[in-house]
Amino acid sequence: MAPTRPDGPAAGEAEPAPAAVATDPGEPMIVMRQVDKWFGDLHVLRDVNLSVARGEVVVVIGPSGSGKSTLCRTINRLEPIGSGQIWFDGQELPAEGRALARLRSEVGMVFQAFNLFAHKTVLANVSLGPIRVRREKPAAARERAMALLDRVGIADQADKYPAQLSGGQQQRAAIARALAMQPKAMLFDEPTSALDPEMVGEVLDVMTSLAEDGMTMVVVTHEMGFARHAARRAIFMADGELVEEAPPAEFFAHPRSDRLKDFLSKILTH
């Protein structure tokens, strides 16, 4: 696994257009090369090299503290990296500023704690980005937001505030909020870890349907079932390193490294 600099033909000043049209479909959506990051003395990412193809669903698994969330958050630069390079859709991540804001608008992110805007209704949460970032007309943006809420199955909750919704509903609203920006890829940072067990399924259903529709997804999760049936590739991360990767069937059936064997034995025996 040695990703090279993707020389996408879409680089330069070309006006933004839907990804599938504007860019080489063979070019990876996300490329990380020799990425290192420290939190003080703690080396959270160690020489991470990763390439995610367009339409690929990658699941990242690993023990807590292994750097999975940090990995996920570096892709839209919510966490800046210490050294190395990250490209998204052929463009290296810009430094803080307007260019970065523009890039972030093309990367959907779903958080463990939902992070819906607490002072806005569900509908306003979903339409805020399209109205403020994409300058869509409010009426059109709300209409599209309603369609998305319908897609994730909570159109009837549109006028409620986040605190009035169940965890599963909140997370589906958060997915709708990310989708409203028509992102080129979606990052999921443990999207079901804060949910009551009976609500995990409804969120995974939405994610599965996204995967089937060809969305590029990086999913940090403990949901082995989702990893098995929706992912094209599973990655095991430990101590800040990408230890092992394989298609899910092989990943779970024939783990190669001792660390993954040990991890799987701990989580799969119960």
Next chain:
Amino acid sequence: MDVILNNRDAFFSGFLLTLQLCVLAGVGSLLLGTVLAVLRISPVPPLRWLGTSYVNVFRNVPLTVVFFFVVFALPTIGVRADFLQIPGLDQVFTRLGIQLPYFRMAIFALMLYTAAFVCEALRSGVNAVPPGQAEAARSIGLTFTQNVRHVVLPQAWKAAVVPLGSVIIAMIKNSALAGFFGLTGDLSATFQQLVSARGQAAIPVFLAVAAGFLVLTIPLGLVLDQVERRQAVTR
């Protein structure tokens, strides 16, 4: 009692002028304080430094010294707070437009001083907003300014309302200093005028002036309690 009744016009106009002073200085402090708070949380280090320096200076210098500086030092370099002669506004608050600068200077001094406290009250409100809110805003592509305006500040206001109220109540009481720095006709100047110059009985005059301030501060406190209760319901 006669002292109060005989001078009720003076008390009433004094009350009105103090009210005007407080409204204008209050609005000014809230605006300037908000700008300062945004500076202090901005991602640009020099702006943060500017905001922090401002707060450190004006929060730590006594208000009397700020008044001295504004009323006596600034005019020597030609500053007479003329920027407060805002067209339209000076029709409502007629003292803004007049030649003598003391009303404007009093607003300016109170504003400079109070803004530092408004900034800190707002910042405590900003700190009460969970960091995930700003992260989510950034992740959908909002710029810093949009993030502050649409996500962080609207939620920070809620957490800051009660400390902000205390700051404004303190400012109303502080406005009594204005009468000792050139302003004529507000409550504190009326007190001075009646007791020192005209030799009226000090205790009834004091009670009337104190009542004038209480009429301003106590209802504000009640309004704040109401706002707090309403928010507790919607939360």
